[in-house]
Amino acid sequence: SSFLLMAGTITGSDSFEPQDAIILQNKDEVLIPLLLNELPTAKEFKDAISSLSPEQQRFAKSFRSMQLESSVFGVCVVQLKPQLEKLLGLPPDALTKEIGLTQDLLSLFIDYQIPSDLLSFDGSPDASVAQKVDAVKGYVKSVQEVIDSAKAKQLEEEVQKADMRAEVAFGGGAPLASAPFGVAGFATGASFGAASFGSAQSASAPKSTSLRSGARKLSKRSVRSAPSPPEPMYRLASPEDACVDDIMEYTSADMFEAEKETYDLIDDKAEQYSTSGTVSNKTGGEVMMDFTAIPKQLDSTFEQHDKDNALRTTKIKLGDVWTRMRQENLLTKVSKSTLDESTQKTEKNKAFDLLDALSRSGSLPIACAELHVVLGITHCFEKTVMGTVIEDNINPIEKVDRSMFMIASTIHGVSANALMEGAPEEKSLRLGTDGLLKS
Numbered sequence: 001s002s003f004l005l006m007a008g009t010i011t012g013s014d015s016f017e018p019q020d021a022i023i024l025q026n027k028d029e030v031l032i033p034l035l036l037n038e039l040p041t042a043k044e045f046k047d048a049i050s051s052l053s054p055e056q057q058r059f060a061k062s063f064r065s066m067q068l069e070s071s072v073f074g075v076c077v078v079q080l081k082p083q084l085e086k087l088l089g090l091p092p093d094a095l096t097k098e099i100g101l102t103q104d105l106l107s108l109f110i111d112y113q114i115p116s117d118l119l120s121f122d123g124s125p126d127a128s129v130a131q132k133v134d135a136v137k138g139y140v141k142s143v144q145e146v147i148d149s150a151k152a153k154q155l156e157e158e159v160q161k162a163d164m165r166a167e168v169a170f171g172g173g174a175p176l177a178s179a180p181f182g183v184a185g186f187a188t189g190a191s192f193g194a195a196s197f198g199s200a201q202s203a204s205a206p207k208s209t210s211l212r213s214g215a216r217k218l219s220k221r222s223v224r225s226a227p228s229p230p231e232p233m234y235r236l237a238s239p240e241d242a243c244v245d246d247i248m249e250y251t252s253a254d255m256f257e258a259e260k261e262t263y264d265l266i267d268d269k270a271e272q273y274s275t276s277g278t279v280s281n282k283t284g285g286e287v288m289m290d291f292t293a294i295p296k297q298l299d300s301t302f303e304q305h306d307k308d309n310a311l312r313t314t315k316i317k318l319g320d321v322w323t324r325m326r327q328e329n330l331l332t333k334v335s336k337s338t339l340d341e342s343t344q345k346t347e348k349n350k351a352f353d354l355l356d357a358l359s360r361s362g363s364l365p366i367a368c369a370e371l372h373v374v375l376g377i378t379h380c381f382e383k384t385v386m387g388t389v390i391e392d393n394i395n396p397i398e399k400v401d402r403s404m405f406m407i408a409s410t411i412h413g414v415s416a417n418a419l420m421e422g423a424p425e426e427k428s429l430r431l432g433t434d435g436l437l438k439s
Contacts, residue, residue, distance in 0.1 A: 001081070002023070002026070002081065003079050004023055004024075004077070004351050004355060005021065005075070005076075006018035006021040007032075007075050007076075008073075009070055009073065010072040010074045011069075012290065013288045013289065016074050019318070020318050020344060021347070021348045021355075022322075022344075023110065023350060023351050026327070027325075027326070028326050029324065029325040030322055030325075031324075032319060033318070033319030033321070034317070034319065035317045035319055036317075038312045038313075038314050038378050039064075039067060039313045039315065040312070041306070041310075041311065041312050042302050042303035042306075043303060043306075043309050044309070045064060046303070048060075065296065067315070068299060070315065071313050071315045071376065072291050072294070072374075073316040073376065075371075075372040076369060076371050077370045078355070078366055078369045080102075080358070081102060082368035084105055084106075084358070086364070086368070087120065087357075087360070088121055089122070090132055094132065098133060101137055101140065104140050104144070105119065108143060108144075109353070109354050110350055110354050112147060113353055116357055116360060118139060119139045121136055123135055291373050291375075294410070295313055295375065297410050298313065298375075298407065298410050299313060301406060305406055306403075310381065311378070311379055311403055311406075312380060313377060315376065320341060321338060322339040323336065323337075323338060324337050324339055377407055379399070379403045381396060
């Protein structure tokens with residue numbers, strides 16, 4: 001099984017803003033620490049702003065309202081296999097037994113950002129499931145052949161460049177005495193295009209000459225009497241247009257710029273998702289619950305019924321260092337690795353690239369997903385458990401039960417009396433929440 005995990009903040013009734021994301025496949029396990037940031041209680045906040053001016057109080061209340069809205073934590077899980085089937089035009093469960101095909105598709109989307117149009121089934125809708133899967137397999141094989149061909153070509157070019165550098169650096173001869181700095185001309189063992197050089201003693205060229213002009217200055221006698229140079233491993237098509245050093249410098253600069261543009265593109269895409277990316281969960285005409293309004297309702301309820309001033313709204317944030325357990329292949333054991341900030345950013349960019357492919361840049365809804373909404377509330381005690389029970393003569397279990405009923409009653413819009421009805425410990429619960437029931 002493979003799925004995409006996103007964690008972030010619920011920003012509205014139908015929007016989710018992911019802040020971190022990661023792709024989990026097969027036996028992957030990720031341990032993510034959670035950091036809790038407790039906000040002041042409603043009564044503490046009210047006492048803190050009582051001495052401020054009306055303008056300052058309005059600002060403080062608006063700021064606290066934004067804090068409460070941003071305290072709604074969300075975790076979204078996107079199942080990859082069902083979404084792949086929908087993206088490629090395959091029937092449900094068509095990829096259930098196609099493990100290799102599923103892995104190849106994920107690799108093409110994640111590693112190479114192949115457009116889904118090149119892999120989607122576009123044949124007759126009446127075709128059988130086997131025919132549709134075979135067609136997708138053919139598309140995948142064609143794309144992989146193109147990728148393998150490009151890899152082989154690039155490898156051949158890199159080998160040629162390495163041979164050229166080795167020929168220039170270890171050709172065994174000395175550079176022309178009159179050649180300027182930057183001209184890769186050697187007395188022996190070098191041959192560029194149609195030009196051949198003799199011994200260094202017979203070479204004579206002005207200081208401002210280029211490789212081509214230096215070749216013209218060689219005397220016919222020295223060229224004829226010189227031994228035949230070895231066959232070069234690399235030849236320049238146009239020696240008069242560029243020298244070896246210029247080509248090496250140009251290649252390095254091009255590789256650096258290409259790499260820079262690639263990472264800039266990834267960063268831009270991640271920024272696009274982090275600032276404006278939302279996961280809509282609207283269905284036709286259905287009114288959805290605004291989860292960002294719940295913390296405000298809870299804050300008002302705590303201010304009215306929390307006599308101990310013990311309940312605090314808590315913001316949840318992911319830790320800086322994650323731990324992942326992964327088995328790279330069948331021949332290796334499960335290894336443990338640490339994901340720091342830079343690795344997390346790389347994983348997030350991969351996840352957003354895959355999400356962009358699975359949704360066709362937002363045009364295809366994500367139907368196979370689960371959104372879990374988490375509200376953090378902390379019940380604080382001034383003393384330890386023994387100190388609370390023995391010194392203060394307070395039953396902490398009853399206090400926590402009262403807080404739970406207060407929270408559940410606010411979220412579900414049901415009275416605490418209705419929630420207790422029929423419970424196995426209804427009598428003890430009513431004793432512990434007597435004040436809440438009367439209010």
